Amino acid sequence: MAPAMRGVLWGLVAFFVFNAATLAVDPSAESPYASQVSVTVGWFAAMIAYLLGIGGLEAVARPMFGLSDTWREAPGWRRYFGFSTDHKVVGLQYMLASAGGFLVAGLVAMAMRYQLMTPYLTIFGSTSDYLTAVGIHGTIMMFSVATVFMVGGLGNYLVPLMIGTNRTVFPKLSGLSVWLVPFGILTVALSPLLGGFTTGWRGYQPLAGSDTNGILFYYLGIVALTTSSFMVALNLTTTIIFRRAPGVTWNRLPMFAWGILTVSLLNLIWLPEIQITYLMNLAERLVPLNLFNANGSPAMYLDLFWLFGHPEVYIVVVPALAVWNEILPVMGKKSLFARPVAVLGLVFVMLLSGLVWAHHMFTNIRATEQLPFSFFTEMISIPTGFAYLAAIGTLWRSRLQVNTPTLLVLMSMFNFLIGGLTGLFLADVPINYQIHNTFWVVGHFHYTIIGGMVFSSLAAMYYWLPKFSGRMFNEFWGKFGAIWIFIAFNATFGNFFVLGLRGMNRWVPVYPGYLVPENVWTSIAAFVLGAGFLFHAAHLWWAWYRGEKADENPWGARTLEWQTSSPTPEVNFSRPPIVAANFYSYGDDAPPVLWAGDASHAD
Amino acid sequence: MGDLVAVFVIWLVAGGLAEWATVSWINSGPWDSGPYFYVASNLGTVGLHAFDFLLEFAVAIFMLVVVMIAYSAVRFRVRRGERPSQAPSQSRYNGTFVGVWIVGSIVLNLLFWIHPTASGLEAVYAAQLPQNNKNALIVDVAARQWEWIFSYPQYGIQQAVNNQGFDALWLPVNRPVEFVLKSYDPAHNYENIDYVIHSFWIPAFGVKEDVVPGQTRYLYLIPTHITSTKTNEMVRVQCAEVCGGGHPYMEADVHVVTPQAFAAWVQHQKHLQASILNLEGIVGDES
Ligand code: HEM
Ligand SMILES: [Cu+2]
Numbered sequence: 001m002a003p004a005m006r007g008v009l010w011g012l013v014a015f016f017v018f019n020a021a022t023l024a025v026d027p028s029a030e031s032p033y034a035s036q037v038s039v040t041v042g043w044f045a046a047m048i049a050y051l052l053g054i055g056g057l058e059a060v061a062r063p064m065f066g067l068s069d070t071w072r073e074a075p076g077w078r079r080y081f082g083f084s085t086d087h088k089v090v091g092l093q094y095m096l097a098s099a100g101g102f103l104v105a106g107l108v109a110m111a112m113r114y115q116l117m118t119p120y121l122t123i124f125g126s127t128s129d130y131l132t133a134v135g136i137h138g139t140i141m142m143f144s145v146a147t148v149f150m151v152g153g154l155g156n157y158l159v160p161l162m163i164g165t166n167r168t169v170f171p172k173l174s175g176l177s178v179w180l181v182p183f184g185i186l187t188v189a190l191s192p193l194l195g196g197f198t199t200g201w202r203g204y205q206p207l208a209g210s211d212t213n214g215i216l217f218y219y220l221g222i223v224a225l226t227t228s229s230f231m232v233a234l235n236l237t238t239t240i241i242f243r244r245a246p247g248v249t250w251n252r253l254p255m256f257a258w259g260i261l262t263v264s265l266l267n268l269i270w271l272p273e274i275q276i277t278y279l280m281n282l283a284e285r286l287v288p289l290n291l292f293n294a295n296g297s298p299a300m301y302l303d304l305f306w307l308f309g310h311p312e313v314y315i316v317v318v319p320a321l322a323v324w325n326e327i328l329p330v331m332g333k334k335s336l337f338a339r340p341v342a343v344l345g346l347v348f349v350m351l352l353s354g355l356v357w358a359h360h361m362f363t364n365i366r367a368t369e370q371l372p373f374s375f376f377t378e379m380i381s382i383p384t385g386f387a388y389l390a391a392i393g394t395l396w397r398s399r400l401q402v403n404t405p406t407l408l409v410l411m412s413m414f415n416f417l418i419g420g421l422t423g424l425f426l427a428d429v430p431i432n433y434q435i436h437n438t439f440w441v442v443g444h445f446h447y448t449i450i451g452g453m454v455f456s457s458l459a460a461m462y463y464w465l466p467k468f469s470g471r472m473f474n475e476f477w478g479k480f481g482a483i484w485i486f487i488a489f490n491a492t493f494g495n496f497f498v499l500g501l502r503g504m505n506r507w508v509p510v511y512p513g514y515l516v517p518e519n520v521w522t523s524i525a526a527f528v529l530g531a532g533f534l535f536h537a538a539h540l541w542w543a544w545y546r547g548e549k550a551d552e553n554p555w556g557a558r559t560l561e562w563q564t565s566s567p568t569p570e571v572n573f574s575r576p577p578i579v580a581a582n583f584y585s586y587g588d589d590a591p592p593v594l595w596a597g598d599a600s601h602a603d
Numbered sequence: 604m605g606d607l608v609a610v611f612v613i614w615l616v617a618g619g620l621a622e623w624a625t626v627s628w629i630n631s632g633p634w635d636s637g638p639y640f641y642v643a644s645n646l647g648t649v650g651l652h653a654f655d656f657l658l659e660f661a662v663a664i665f666m667l668v669v670v671m672i673a674y675s676a677v678r679f680r681v682r683r684g685e686r687p688s689q690a691p692s693q694s695r696y697n698g699t700f701v702g703v704w705i706v707g708s709i710v711l712n713l714l715f716w717i718h719p720t721a722s723g724l725e726a727v728y729a730a731q732l733p734q735n736n737k738n739a740l741i742v743d744v745a746a747r748q749w750e751w752i753f754s755y756p757q758y759g760i761q762q763a764v765n766n767q768g769f770d771a772l773w774l775p776v777n778r779p780v781e782f783v784l785k786s787y788d789p790a791h792n793y794e795n796i797d798y799v800i801h802s803f804w805i806p807a808f809g810v811k812e813d814v815v816p817g818q819t820r821y822l823y824l825i826p827t828h829i830t831s832t833k834t835n836e837m838v839r840v841q842c843a844e845v846c847g848g849g850h851p852y853m854e855a856d857v858h859v860v861t862p863q864a865f866a867a868w869v870q871h872q873k874h875l876q877a878s879i880l881n882l883e884g885i886v887g888d889e890s
Contacts (some may be wrong), residue, residue, distance in 0.1 A: 022732035079886040128848035206816060207799040207847060294786075294795040294816035332679070334690035338701055361804060363843075364813040367728060374720050378712045384703070388668060389704050394859050395675035397606075402680045410676055419667055422662045426714065428657060430723040432726040433810040434639065437802060437843040501805035502640050503837045512836045556687075585694035 002074070003082030007179065008054030015042040035215055037286055040193065043220050047183060054179050055083025060172055073127070083179070088568055090178050091157025094232075094375035094467070097181035098153055098187075099537070101144035104189055108137040109458035110530050113523040115509050118515055126299065131198040132191070132214065132507035138201030139188050139218060143225040145313065146179055149457050150319035151267075152178065155260040159236055159563035161568065162254045164245025164577040169238040170231075177231035184224035191217035200507060205292035205301035208281065216285070219278045224273050227277075233267035233339075236260055244562070247595065249578030254559050254583055255336070258343050259322025261352040266311045269354070274308035299364060306357035314353040316320045316449055317416070318346055320456035321387035324409050327463050327586045328391055330557040331406045332398025336584035338390050345386025352380045362432040370429045377427040381420060388413065403480030408459035411486045415451025419444060422497060440500025446493045455489075458482075461540055466554050470567035471547035473572050479540050485532035491525035558593045559583045606734045612672050618666040625662050634828065638810060641837045643859065647809020649726045653719035659860045660711070683890070731823045739779040739823065746801035747788040747813040749849025752760040753839050770855045772840055774826050775865035782822040786814045802844035803859060806837040813844060832856040 001009075019034060019042030027182070029036030052061060058069035065094055073079050079089055080096070081377060112133055115124050124130040154176075160168055168174060191197060193426050195212025208215050240261050244253070253261075281301075284291050292301040329336040336342070356600040358365050391413060422444040425431050435441065495518060511519075553562040560583075564573055578595040585591070611734040636642040638658060639651045681687050723799050729735060745752040753763045765771040776779055787799045795816065803822070804811035807830065812822045832839045833856075842853035860868065 070839045099735070101840060127851055131845065131848065131850070196849075198845065200845055204800060204845065206796070206846065210797050210799065210847070241781075265841060290796065294798050296817050298800055302635050310707065332690060333687065335693045335695045337694070338696055341705075361813075362813050364815065367724075370724060371721060375716050378716050378720070382712060385704070385708050389701065391699065392668070392671050392675065392702060395672065397694070398675070398679050399688055399690045400676060400680045401687055402676055406676075410672055413672055414669060417665060421665055424661060425654060425657055428653050428720045428723065430646070430714070430719070430727055431653050431657070433727075433812075434647065434650050434654075436811060437804075501638055503839075505804070505841055506845050507845040510851040512839070514836050527774070550781060585693070590689075590693075 002078065003054045007050040007055075010053035010265070011046040011183075015046035018042040018045035021139045023233060036216060039213070039216055040220065040282065040286065043187070043217075047224060048178075049175055050183060051179060054176075056176055059085070060176065065407055068190055074175075083175045084173045084242050085167070086570075087156050087160045087168045087171065087174065088572075089172075090174045091155070092151055093139070093178045094156055094181065095149060095153035095392045097185070097211075098145050099150040100465060101140045101148075101185045102533075104185060104474065105137045105140035105580065106144065106530060106533065108133050108140075112137065112528060113526040116519050117516075117523045118206035119511050119513050121509060124509055127197050127509055128196060129192075131507055132196030134507060135197050135200045135218065136188055136191065139222065140185055141449075142201055142312070142316075143188075143222055143229075144185050145266075146316040146453055147229055148181060150460070151236075151260060151263055151315070151322075151451065152181070152229065154256075154457075154460055154464070155236055155264075156232065156241065157468070158561055159257050159260050160239060160243065161467075161564070162257050162559055163240060163243060163248050164560045164579065165239065165243040166571060166572045168235050169242060170235040173231050174235045174519030175245075177228045177235075180228035180231075184221045184228065187217050187221035187224060191215070193217075196502055203278075203281065204305075205281070205284075205590075206298050209288075209293050209597065216282070219282050221276060222278055223541065226275050229267055230271045233264035233271070237268065238266040240264075245573075245577050245579060247577075248560075252582055255322045255325045255339075255342065256319070258346055259319040262346045263281050265317050265588035266350055266353065270308045270311045274305070274312075277304040277308070280304075287520035298329045299361075302361050302364065306360045307354075309360065310357040311353045311446065313445070314349055316453050318349060320412065320416070321384070322346065323456045323460050324387060324391050324413060325394065326559070327405055327409050327459060328394045328398075328588070329586060330463075330555050330559075331403065331409075332394055332400045333556070333586045333587050334394055335582075335590075336390065337393025338386075339394070339584060341386050345383040345390075348383035348386075352376060352383065352577075356380060359427060363436050365533050374427050378424065381424065388417075390550075403475060404473065404482055405459045407479055408455050408462065409483060411458070412452055412455035412459060415455060417445055419447030419451055422447065435500055437506050438500035439496040439504045439506065443493050443496030443500060444508060445497065447554075450489060450493070455485075458485075458536055463555070464592060465540065465543060465547075465563075466550035467561055467566050467568060469547070470550055471543055471546045472550040472554065473539060473543035473546070473547055481532060481536045481539055484535065485529060488525055488529035488532050489525075492522055492529050495522040495525070508578050558585070558590075560593070563594060567587065606674070606678065608806075610670055611676075613674065614667050614670045617670060618663055621662050621666050621755070622659065625658055641807045641835050642809050643742065643826055643838065644805075644808035644810065645729060645730055645825040645827055645832050647807070648827070649723050649730075650809045653723045656719050657715065660715070664711075730825070731821070736779045736781060736823050739781040740785065741781045742774075742811060743783045744785070744803060745789055746784070746786045746803065746842070746846075746853075748797075748825065748847055749842070749853040751803075751842075751853065751855045752789060753855070755869070755872075758869045758873070759876075760869065761876060763872055764875070765856065771818050772855055772857045773865060773868050774857070774859050775862045776826055776829050776859050777825060778862070779825050782812075782824075784812060784814045784822060786816045789804040799846045801805075801842045801846050801853070804841050804843035805839065806841065807835060807839075811843045826859040829859055829861060830862075831858040 019038045022038035056070050059069055063069050073084055191214040194214040196214040197211045197218050199208050235324045240257055281287055290296050293299055325342055355376040359377040460480055465473055499518055552566050560577055580595040581591040581593050631637050632640055638654050642651050656686055741757055743754045751770050754761050763771055784803055785837050788803055798816035801814045802811050803814055838857045840855040842850055
């Protein structure tokens with residue numbers, strides 16, 4: 001039986017067994033089949049059984065008891081449906097799982113936009129159903145796409161290659177962690193079985209306290225997804241620190257690896273914080289504890305959530321900023337401009353991101369807190385701007401090949417600029433009083449996330465496609481798709497700003513009639529955008545198997561992942577690379593990256 | 604040098620056009636409400652002025668960056684039929700560019716924080732001071748799932764409603780209002796674990812304030828124009844924090860009227876209230 005099937009089966013069995021056993025000990029007054037406690041216990045048991053089933057039993061559990069590791073990976077494509085310790089397999093598994101999350105949550109978004117074409121309920125049976133949809137969309141997008149595709153996906157695949165190693169430090173850890181992604185997505189998506197939840201992705205208390213039990217699957221799903229990200233952060237941080245090939249000094253570390261390193265540090269600092277918060281919420285419900293309702297401190301939950309929630313948005317965008325400066329020097333055949341400034345920008349963003357969380361709460365906090373939080377919020381745009389500084393400096397007087405990856409990077413820079421500048425308005429407290437919790441905010445963060453991170457991810461997919469598959473995409477259709485989503489994206493989310501200013505608030509399937517025409521146009525553009533993403537998926541899928549055979553190093557890049565054959569061989573580097581020059585030095589007299597001599601003499 | 608001059612000139616022209624469009628937007632709408640579409644309170648005006656100010660700068664910055672990116676992508680591209688080659692210039696640093704960029708972004712951000720943010724907040728805070736709210740009309744606002752309940756303790760009005768019995772907020776123009784905001788249910792005031800956070804928002808007033816269970820919050824503002832929900836639907840009370848299934852329905856009509864009309868409305872409400880209480884046989888010993 002395929003390991004994935006075995007995992008699902010064991011998970012299901014464990015859920016029913018432990019659910020029933022818990023009920024036997026602690027019967028529920030409301031239902032003979034399930035209680036909050038039994039579902040929670042059953043879920044944890046299911047998670048463990050599922051991880052054992054996908055291969056954790058042979059590869060992880062047995063060695064823990066001193067037995068031999070009897071795990072054998074299946075050959076060929078079947079490998080992707082089970083536990084694997086190869087960082088390339090894990091990276092692709094992450095990308096696929098994350099793309100699956102994007103598809104599910106994207107379809108939910110289409111349903112939401114369909115609903116918003118009318119000021120009364122159509123496809124949703126009740127306003128609570130709509131709110132559940134918003135919550136599922138936001139939660140899956142944030143915790144399985146925005147923070148996962150680039151870090152768990154591209155990070156796991158590319159970082160070891162880029163720093164010149166054959167394996168990560170904790171390969172079994174990431175072999176398991178990737179399987180938590182589909183598990184978490186499924187958990188959140190199944191929350192309607194328990195009644196859904198009306199809080200949206202932020203799980204605001206005390207509303208969560210009076211929600212139906214669907215909120216349990218929101219908490220548990222996020223626990224699974226954040227655990228997965230935490231394991232990635234542990235593995236990649238350690239790998240970057242200890243597994244760099246000779247010559248890959250900190251001063252030479254590739255930009256994308258810097259991005260993943262800063263993001264992983266953010267993850268290591270802040271994920272435990274949000275996980276503790278969610279476990280407290282779980283306990284609040286199961287016990288109950290009265291931590292966050294009117295008897296406790298409702299506003300406390302908001303602080304706890306945003307303490308993590310704000311660094312989270314930099315977890316999303318920092319790898320994207322790094323990808324810009326990874327791709328542009330290659331496509332422009334020009335040395336990366338002001339590299340130390342670009343790296344410092346990433347590091348300062350990482351540090352400052354812990355000081356701005358209360359800007360999500362300007363309509364809630366004390367006046368004395370408003371000034372410092374608006375101050376740091378406005379200041380964080382300075383290091384963020386360093387990514388632009390380096391990118392524009394690199395573009396200047398370059399020999400730019402304006403192909404699909406370049407185009408998508410430039411579009412990402414355009415979109416993210418709008419995302420950043422609209423944030424300036426939100427940081428101004430008197431303006432925030434008006435536009436907070438309106439569609440202005442929804443426009444702002446979709447510009448940063450889709451405009452910045454999703455566009456950059458697509459750029460990365462096209463750029464590294466020859467590396468992943470050994471094949472090339474079609475230049476015409478790639479550009480065609482890029483322009484398609486660029487126009488549709490701006491048409492959709494540009495409208496959100498105007499809607500917000502005109503008084504459209506968030507979380508409303510039913511709204512005043514004067515907003516109808518604008519919403520109709522927005523929805524039509526959104527459908528075109530959704531189709532555009534499907535187009536890219538289809539094109540990439542086709543190119544992966546049917547595209548023209550690509551050269552080993554089609555872009556003439558200098559980073560290490562291109563110094564081995566494409567597609568990447570089973571063993572990344574048959575001979576450990578020794579790096580003798582900067583990865584981002586171009587020009588006719590640039591010294592070769594690899595030390596040409598005999599490896600045994602290297603020092 | 605030529606490229607720099609070209610970027611500068613394109614920025615001046617394109618940026619100038621964009622600024623012209625921006626200023627037309629700013630000067631549009633009733634009372635120059637521009638980007639806010641409709642503003643009818645003193646606090647909203649503070650926000651609007653900040654918005655206008657930032658918009659002019661944001662458009663200029665946006666145009667500058669976009670012109671730099673677009674110019675590079677067009678001017679320095681490898682043209683059709685040309686062979687890709689190494690860039691002729693490999694400069695990795697330019698002190699002037701980096702210096703101007705960093706100092707410029709620091710100066711701009713400090714400026715934005717001082718004005719309009721800090722200066723605007725000063726105006727908002729000043730509007731909350733007691734000396735600026737003498738003779739304020741007090742409106743007690745109870746937010747519950749899912750209804751706004753307005754009472755006027757100075758006039759003995761327990762729950763202001765319109766003729767259909769829906770909650771409605773009436774305010775005299777140009778008189779300071781003190782909103783006393785609480786999240787609770789007057790009819791079930793023992794069930795405090797079910798109270799949730801709401802947010803009191805009147806889009807046309809340009810301001811919202813969260814209403815948090817267990818806390819009392821105050822918001823002072825002055826309605827500056829005679830208007831009502833019928834005139835413009837932005838003149839409405841709308842809950843702006845998700846509060847459960849009824850969240851979209853949690854709204855109420857607003858009427859800003861002359862002092863005379865307000866006095867007449869107060870009499871009408873008292874009359875209405877007395878008749879309802881009479882009907883229910885509650886009143887009697889109180890009168
Ligand atoms: C594919 C196109 C997308 C469309 C048309 C879309 C549309 C929407 C809409 C209409 C809302 C609800 C606003 C409301 O009623 O409050 C929303 C919320 C949200 N979206 Fe998207 N979205 C898209 C993609 C994404 C992506 C890619 C992400 C992140 C990776 C994302 C993250 C979120 C989040 C976090 C929320 C907030 C949910 C909440 O309020 O709890 N969306 N989106
Ligand atoms: Cu509410």
